[in-house]
Amino acid sequence: MKAFTQSWTDTFSSVYSEEPLAKLSWFNASPGLELIKRVIDGTLKPGQRLIDLGSGPGVDAVFLSVQGLDVTGVDLSADAVVRARRWAELAGASADFIQGDVLDVPLPDHSADVVTDSFVFHNMRDEAREPYADEVHRLLKPGGLFLLNSFSDHMVEGTGPRRITSEEILGTFRSDRFECVGLYVYRNVPTRTKPDQLHWFGEFRAR
Numbered sequence: 001m002k003a004f005t006q007s008w009t010d011t012f013s014s015v016y017s018e019e020p021l022a023k024l025s026w027f028n029a030s031p032g033l034e035l036i037k038r039v040i041d042g043t044l045k046p047g048q049r050l051i052d053l054g055s056g057p058g059v060d061a062v063f064l065s066v067q068g069l070d071v072t073g074v075d076l077s078a079d080a081v082v083r084a085r086r087w088a089e090l091a092g093a094s095a096d097f098i099q100g101d102v103l104d105v106p107l108p109d110h111s112a113d114v115v116t117d118s119f120v121f122h123n124m125r126d127e128a129r130e131p132y133a134d135e136v137h138r139l140l141k142p143g144g145l146f147l148l149n150s151f152s153d154h155m156v157e158g159t160g161p162r163r164i165t166s167e168e169i170l171g172t173f174r175s176d177r178f179e180c181v182g183l184y185v186y187r188n189v190p191t192r193t194k195p196d197q198l199h200w201f202g203e204f205r206a207r
């Protein structure tokens with residue numbers, strides 16, 4: 001089972017070696033705003049084991065590592081892993097980055113207090129959603145948190161790769177395995193190509 005269509009997989013496999021980060025449509029050099037808030041309110045705290053799925057250039061992972069969490073970023077793109085390691089080194093952060101597939105993460109069962117997904121789920125093929133939720137659940141300790149950043153159906157028409165509804169999110173991270181602590185739309189930092197960044201933030205607790 002492939003998580004993404006072949007064209008998206010091809011795009012991600014080359015883009016990190018060919019483009020400066022500032023040219024990537026999803027890169028704004030800032031860790032996720034809602035993740036920052038959870039550091040401030042103490043939900044995310046030093047010592048927690050955190051796995052960042054589809055960690056890309058590693059901006060969230062490095063920020064959380066600097067905050068004292070024990071972070072591993074996982075990305076399918078070897079070039080993304082190289083970029084993220086360089087960023088961690090520059091920052092003096094101990095975040096670890098490994099190459100891996102979000103549907104078959106090479107990390108042990110129930111090893112994470114927190115799993116994060118920033119802008120990975122919304123790109124995924126419909127058939128991959130259910131196995132992805134299984135994988136997130138497998139990685140989390142019982143009671144562990146899954147934090148989801150995703151494009152939303154509240155964005156301006158034409159923006160996306162996918163415009164995801166709350167029903168699609170709640171239908172994937174279902175109540176038999178996850179308790180939904182919160183799911184809301186927030187306005188994210190604009191980019192040149194996407195000025196109206198209305199994104200979902202979801203917070204789920206593994207049962």
Ligand SMILES: C[S@@+](CC[C@H](N)C(=O)[O-])C[C@H]1O[C@@H](n2cnc3c(N)ncnc32)[C@H](O)[C@@H]1O
Pocket residue numbers: 003004009012013026027053054055056057058059060074075076077080100101102103117118119120
């Ligand atoms: C839109 S980027 C988001 C990157 C990062 N989370 C961020 O917020 O900057 C999506 C990331 O998912 C990665 N990716 C795509 N398919 C994947 C897969 N099957 N397994 C792991 N990572 C994947 C891509 O290489 C890319 O880095």
